Amino acid sequence: MDDLLVLYGGTFDPIHNGHLAIARLVRDTVQADVHLMPSADPPHRTRPGASAAQRARMLDLAVAGEGGLHVDRRELQRESRSYTFETLTALRDGEGVRGPVALVIGADSFLGLPTWHEWQALFSLCHFIVAERPGHDLELPWPAPLVPVVEGRLTNDPQSLRETPAGRVLRLRHPLRQESATAIRAAIARGDDTWWGWVPPAVATYIQRNALYRDDDGVDRVGAPASL
DSSP states (O other): OOOOEEEEEEOOTTOOHHHHHHHHHHHHHHTSOEEEEEOSSOTTSOOOSSOHHHHHHHHHHHHTTOTTEEEOOGGGGOSSOOOHHHHHHIIIIISOOOSOEEEEEEHHHHHTGGGSTTGGGGGGTOEEEEEEBTTBSOOSOOOTTHHHHHTTTEESOGGGGGSSSSOOEEEEEOOOOOOOHHHHHHHHHHTOGGGGGGSOHHHHHHHHHTTTTOOTTSOOOOOOOTTO
C-alpha cells in the first residue's frame, strides 16, 4: 500500500494558530505530511472575507519553514463551487491516486456529514481523521443517518489508515483553544488587537498590509502591536 496522503481542507479565513496546532498533531500522530487545502467557494456557507488567492498566500506564510506541512491549491483551480466529493473523485480518477487518502475534519463537521453532497460515497474515497476537542466530540447520540454508515469504521490505530485506501475513521483528541476565524474577523472589525496573538506573525502582518477584514465603513482599524 502506498504512503498516506493527508488533506486538511477548509476556508482558512484566515489561517490561525488553532489550525496549525491540528495540522501538526495530525502530522505527528499519523507520521505523514499534511496538505492544507483552501476551498475556493464553499457551498455550505457564505463567501469568505478574503479572496482565494489571499487565503492561499496566508497559508504559504503560515507554513513557511514548517516541516511536513504544505499548501494544496487544487480546489482553487476549479471554476465551479468546491464539493469534497468532486475533489476526491478527481484525485482518484483524474490523477490516478490509488493509495490511502485521509481527510482531516472537525468533529462538528463530521457529525454534519449527512448534509454534505454525496456524503455516503466519501467513505469509499477517503479515511476521516476527526479532530475532537472538549464540547465538540464524537460521543453519542449521532445523527441517525450517520450511525449505520460509520458502524465498524472507527479505529484508534493511526497506522491502520495505511492498510486500506479509504473507509476508516480515526478519532484524534486535541486541547481546547481560543482561536477561531470568526473571532479574529470580528476583533479586526472592531479594532481589537488581541487577534494578533492568534495567528502567525507573518499572517498578521499580511492582514494589516492588505486591510483584510476591516469594518464595513472602509476605515482600516487594524493596529499592529509595538513589537511588530
